[in-house]
Amino acid sequence: MKIDILTLFPEAFSALNCSILKRAQESGKLEINIINIRDFSLDKHGKCDDYTYGGGAGMLMTPQPIFDAVKSVKKRGSHIVFASPCGEKLSPELAQSLSKKKHLIFICGHYEGIDQRIIDIFKPQEISVGDYVLTGGEIPTMTIIDCLARFVDGVITKESLDEESFSSGGLEYPQYTHPQVFEGLSVPEVLLSGNHAEIAKWRKKESEKRTKERRADLIK
Ligand SMILES: C[S@@+](CC[C@H](N)C(=O)[O-])C[C@H]1O[C@@H](n2cnc3c(N)ncnc32)[C@H](O)[C@@H]1O
Numbered sequence: 718m719k720i721d722i723l724t725l726f727p728e729a730f731s732a733l734n735c736s737i738l739k740r741a742q743e744s745g746k747l748e749i750n751i752i753n754i755r756d757f758s759l760d761k762h763g764k765c766d767d768y769t770y771g772g773g774a775g776m777l778m779t780p781q782p783i784f785d786a787v788k789s790v791k792k793r794g795s796h797i798v799f800a801s802p803c804g805e806k807l808s809p810e811l812a813q814s815l816s817k818k819k820h821l822i823f824i825c826g827h828y829e830g831i832d833q834r835i836i837d838i839f840k841p842q843e844i845s846v847g848d849y850v851l852t853g854g855e856i857p858t859m860t861i862i863d864c865l866a867r868f869v870d871g872v873i874t875k876e877s878l879d880e881e882s883f884s885s886g887g888l889e890y891p892q893y894t895h896p897q898v899f900e901g902l903s904v905p906e907v908l909l910s911g912n913h914a915e916i917a918k919w920r921k922k923e924s925e926k927r928t929k930e931r932r933a934d935l936i937k
Contacts, residue, residue: 718746718747718748718816718818718819718820718821718869719748719750719819719820719821720747720748720749720750720820720821720822720823720862721750721752721790721820721821721822721823722749722750722751722752722822722823722825722858722862723752723754723783723786723787723790723822723823723824723825724751724752724753724754724825724827724854724855724858725753725754725755725765725778725825725827726825726827726853726855727751727752727753729853729855729856729859730749730751730855730859732859733749733859733862733863737866737867737872737873738862738863738866741866741869741871741872744871746869746870746871746872747866747869747872749862750790752786752789752790754778754782754783754786755782756786757781757782757783757785757786757789758781758782759781759782759785764779765778765779765782766778766779766827766828767779769829773829774829775828775829776828776829777828777829777830777831777832778826778827778828778830778831778832779832780831780832780834780835783824783831783832783835784835784838787822787824787835787839790822791822791839792820794819794820795820795821795822796815796818796820796821796822796842797821797822797823797824797839797840797841797842798815798821798822798823798824798841798842798843798844798858798861799823799824799826799831799835799836799841799842799843799844799854800823800824800825800826800843800844800845800846800854800857800858800861801826801830801843801844801845801854802845802848802849802850803843803845804842804843804844804845805842805843805844805845806844806845806846806847806848807844807845807846807847807860807861807864808883809864809883809884811844812861812864812865812867812868813865813868815861815865816865816866816867816868816869821865822841823854823858823861823862824839824841824854825853825854825855825858826853826854827852827853827854827855828853844857844861845857846860846861883935886928886935886936886937887924887925887927887928887932887935887936888924888927888928888931888932888935889924889927890919890920890921890923890924890927891923891927893905893908897909905919907919
């Protein structure tokens with residue numbers, strides 16, 4: 718899968734170059750390019766934002782540099798995403814559907830956001846990472862990419878996907894590793910028993926308990 722990210726702040730994306738996403742890029746499962754929108758500004762000072770018509774606080778990203786940046790990477794079949802608090806909420810199902818696309822283009826808004834005409838022209842899929850407002854689209858875009866990358870074939874094992882929170886509706890059970898006793902707290906006996914049926918039963922029970930206590934809204 719190829720991903721082009723259009724942003725005014727390319728330096729924000731260093732987080733994509735470590736751990737699992739780094740390996741996914743090195744093995745060719747993901748190709749991620751960062752494109753600086755400012756490089757497309759026709760303004761002699763490279764300006765990419767301006768006051769909003771109608772007044773109001775803050776600046777808005779102007780359409781011309783974004784338009785030309787999108788045009789420079791868009792091909793037939795490209796799928797454009799705009800991270801926005803006004804979009805549909807990110808979910809595992811949405812991330813999985815994005816993971817099937819061959820070419821994704823992400824537009825990162827900043828300041829007060831982007832000129833509506835970019836949305837009207839390119840009709841991007843607008844995706845929100847939650848009901849709160851962040852300073853820019855860089856972190857939400859990385860969140861969406863990290864989430865969808867887990868569904869790209871071979872990026873992580875299928876087993877890792879299967880028992881995660883939300884994969885079967887509820888939250889994950891508590892997990893333990895070595896040492897067996899830490900600060901006087903022991904790993905639950907059943908996990909040391911080697912009895913896989915009992916372990917599965919315990920995990921199911923703990924998962925249901927945690928979901929009921931913390932996220933009753935997830936219980937159908
Ligand atoms: C300060 S926000 C603009 C918020 C916008 N004026 C509004 O009220 O909906 C700047 C940019 O950050 C990104 N952003 C902020 N919060 C977000 C969220 N919850 N989900 C996705 N993107 C978000 C968007 O790209 C947005 O254009």
